[in-house]
Amino acid sequence: MADAKPLAVVLASGGVDSCVATAWARQRYRLAMLHVNYGQRTEAKELECFNRLVAHFADDESLIVDASYLGRIGGSSLTDPALVVPEDDVPGSIPSTYVPFRNANLLAIAAAWAETIGAQAVVVGAVEQDAPGYPDCRPSFYEAANRLIDLGTRPDTHITLETPLIRMTKAEVVRLGAELGAPFALTWSCYRSEAAPCRHCASCRRREEAFREAGLTDPLVENP
Amino acid sequence: MADAKPLAVVLASGGVDSCVATAWARQRYRLAMLHVNYGQRTEAKELECFNRLVAHFADDESLIVDASYLGRIGGSSLTDPALVVPEDDVPGSIPSTYVPFRNANLLAIAAAWAETIGAQAVVVGAVEQDAPGYPDCRPSFYEAANRLIDLGTRPDTHITLETPLIRMTKAEVVRLGAELGAPFALTWSCYRSEAAPCRHCASCRRREEAFREAGLTDPLVENP
Numbered sequence: 134m135a136d137a138k139p140l141a142v143v144l145a146s147g148g149v150d151s152c153v154a155t156a157w158a159r160q161r162y163r164l165a166m167l168h169v170n171y172g173q174r175t176e177a178k179e180l181e182c183f184n185r186l187v188a189h190f191a192d193d194e195s196l197i198v199d200a201s202y203l204g205r206i207g208g209s210s211l212t213d214p215a216l217v218v219p220e221d222d223v224p225g226s227i228p229s230t231y232v233p234f235r236n237a238n239l240l241a242i243a244a245a246w247a248e249t250i251g252a253q254a255v256v257v258g259a260v261e262q263d264a265p266g267y268p269d270c271r272p273s274f275y276e277a278a279n280r281l282i283d284l285g286t287r288p289d290t291h292i293t294l295e296t297p298l299i300r301m302t303k304a305e306v307v308r309l310g311a312e313l314g315a316p317f318a319l320t321w322s323c324y325r326s327e328a329a330p331c332r333h334c335a336s337c338r339r340r341e342e343a344f345r346e347a348g349l350t351d352p353l354v355e356n357p
Numbered sequence: 358m359a360d361a362k363p364l365a366v367v368l369a370s371g372g373v374d375s376c377v378a379t380a381w382a383r384q385r386y387r388l389a390m391l392h393v394n395y396g397q398r399t400e401a402k403e404l405e406c407f408n409r410l411v412a413h414f415a416d417d418e419s420l421i422v423d424a425s426y427l428g429r430i431g432g433s434s435l436t437d438p439a440l441v442v443p444e445d446d447v448p449g450s451i452p453s454t455y456v457p458f459r460n461a462n463l464l465a466i467a468a469a470w471a472e473t474i475g476a477q478a479v480v481v482g483a484v485e486q487d488a489p490g491y492p493d494c495r496p497s498f499y500e501a502a503n504r505l506i507d508l509g510t511r512p513d514t515h516i517t518l519e520t521p522l523i524r525m526t527k528a529e530v531v532r533l534g535a536e537l538g539a540p541f542a543l544t545w546s547c548y549r550s551e552a553a554p555c556r557h558c559a560s561c562r563r564r565e566e567a568f569r570e571a572g573l574t575d576p577l578v579e580n581p
Contacts, residue, residue, distance in 0.1 A: 198426040202466065206420075208473035227511055233472035237509045238465040241458060242426065248457035249432035269509040277505040284501050285461045285493040287451055 138163050140193060141254035141295075142247040144239055147182025149340060150298055152320045153310035154258030155190050157297045160313070165252055166195040169239050171232065172204015172212040178327035185319040194250070198242050208233045211324065227266040228335065230324060236269035237278065240294070244282045248290050255282070256295045263303050263339060272299050303339055304346035311349055318352040330354065362387050364417060365478035365519075366471040368463055371406025373564060374522055376544045377534035378482030379414050381521045384537070389476055390419040393463050395456065396428015396436040402551035409543040418474070422466050432457045435548065442548045442558050451490040452559065454548060460493035461502065464518070468506045472514050479506070480519045487527050487563060496523050527563055528570035535573055542576040554578065 141162035145151040158164060168183040170176050180197070187195045203212065210216035210229040217229070236259070243255045257275070264270035279294040286292060298306050310317060322340040323330040330337045330353055344351040365386035369375040382388060392407040394400050404421070411419045427436065434440035434453040442454060460483070467479045483494050492498065503518040510516060522530050534541060546564040547554040554561050554577055568575040 196430075198429075200424070200426065202422040202424065203469060205422075206470050206473050231511075232469075233511075234465060234469040234506070234509055237505060238462075238469060241462040241465040245427060245456075245458040245462060246430050249430050268511055271508065274505070274508045277501065277508050281461060281498070281501040281505050282458070284495065284498045285458055287455075287457075287492055 139253040140165055140251060141256050142167050142243045142250075142252045143256045144169070144243050144258070145183050145186055147179040147186065147319075147321050148258075149303075149310065149317065149320050149322055149343070150258035150260050150263060150306055152186060152258075152317065153306050153313065153315045154256055154298055155186060156310060156313035156315040158254075158256040158295070159190055162254060162256070163193045164190055165193045165246070165250060166190065167198065167243055167246060168196070169198045169200050169242055171235060171238070172201040173232075174211060174214065175321065175324065175327055178321050178323075182319055182321045186316070189316050189319060196246060200238060200242065203232060203235060203238060206233070209235075227268070230335070231267050234269065236267075236274070240278050240282070244286065244292060244294075247292050248286045253291060254293045254295050256297070258298050258306075259296050260298045260301060260303060260306055262301075263306075270299075272296070275299065302346070303343035307343045307347040307349055311347070320353070322353075363477040364389055364475060365480050366391050366467045366474075366476045367480045368393070368467050368482070369407050369410055371403040371410065371543075371545050372482075373527075373534065373541065373544050373546055373567070374482035374484050374487060374530055376410060376482075376541065377530050377537065377539045378480055378522055379410060380534060380537040380539040382478075382480040382519070383414055386478060386480070387417045388414055389417045389470070389474060390414065391422065391467055391470060392420070393422045393424050393466055395459060395462070396425040397456075398435060398438065398442075399545065399548065399551055402545050402547075406543055406545045410540070413540050413543060420470060424462060424466065427456060427459060427462060430457070433459075451492070454559070455491050458493065460491075460498070464502050464506070468510065468516060468518075471516050472510045477515060478517045478519050480521070482522050482530075483520050484522045484525060484527060484530055486525075487530075496520070499523065526570070527567035531567045531571040531573055535571070544577070546577075 209232040433456040548558045
């Protein structure tokens with residue numbers, strides 16, 4: 134008998150948040166997994182992790198989209214090798230890793246695919262606290278995006294934008310992932326390296342702190 | 358003395374509407390012109406027209422973005438050569454030329470570029486009546502997109518989404534273009550051909566009717 138669950142597009146980068154969001158979505162939906170290459174420094178590693186997540190969660194289709202125009206447009210240390218990835222978040226300021234309007238581009242791609250394949254949801258592992266200062270990680274941004282998707286697609290298309298982790302702390306995300314059996318060993322967070330986590334960039338530090346707060350061991354650090 | 362006008366990103370396809378919108382914007386802004394290749398059938402012709410419009414209106418930068426993933430995602434006769442481009446609009450139904458959530462993708466690209474280069478506006482030549490049934494050509498869609506851009510960019514970024522033609526009839530657009538000296542001879546509308554307008558597809562018919570209603574002669578038809 135065919136799986137009667139509805140179909141969802143899940144945006145997955147290969148990081149902890151999207152891994153947990155995928156595990157969350159897997160309980161409710163058949164998954165169409167989407168990865169976007171936007172010219173980020175660590176894309177080779179992200180893609181490797183994405184492909185592993187697809188193999189792990191695999192049920193429906195997967196799609197890899199080239200949106201490397203975002204890297205060409207520039208304006209971010211995450212895509213421009215000439216800019217330095219900072220070690221610390223500066224409270225009240227937007228980190229140089231912010232990629233202008235990136236998440237809106239990712240959501241627009243996800244919604245276009247979702248409408249085409251008849252998916253009923255787009256699931257995104259955005260965590261507001263995990264991206265301090267990023268304007269496109271706030272709940273109000275996702276509410277506005279939900280409205281845009283509703284207005285900008287066919288009247289008989291009904292896509293709900295789901296952000297199950299948006300108000301969680303990073304430690305809560307890690308705990309939820311552990312409960313759901315999310316395969317953390319397949320994920321990657323470091324902004325700088327593709328070999329071993331640098332453990333110094335802001336992203337590595339947030340990951341380390343989250344596992345510590347959750348009282349769990351990060352498999353990437355235990356068995357690097 | 359440097360031009361003191363603010364900077365705007367103008368989305369230009371090479372068609373009549375974006376030509377008139379560019380002429381409109383040229384009076385208010387310095388122009389950063391943006392063309393997006395999304396895998397449309399007549400991209401070679403559109404790009405030729407875009408480059409001519411850049412040469413005509415030229416002042417600031419221009420950018421051509423490859424978003425051909427939209428064509429790969431499919432779902433439209435405008436990007437899928439296996440589907441037929443219809444001759445007539447069917448009232449109350451969405452034409453097969455509708456590309457799922459295309460305009461949101463175009464706006465997301467335009468806003469990312471606008472934020473990066475410090476533009477204060479994104480100008481789009483969308484005309485509601487010209488795209489009957491397209492959900493992403495309605496004023497309410499652009500209002501929601503404006504809100505998304507406002508929420509999804511840095512607090513000190515202020516980008517206004519401008520749709521000067523949105524409530525005009527196609528004939529009014531042609532009349533406004535004539536007043537502003539818009540170079541209609543450099544534009545292209547036909548969905549099917551890149552040599553001479555087919556004069557049968559829905560897009561050719563709308564163009565022909567608009568020039569007739571406006572009491573003007575289309576230079577493409579007069580001197581093909």
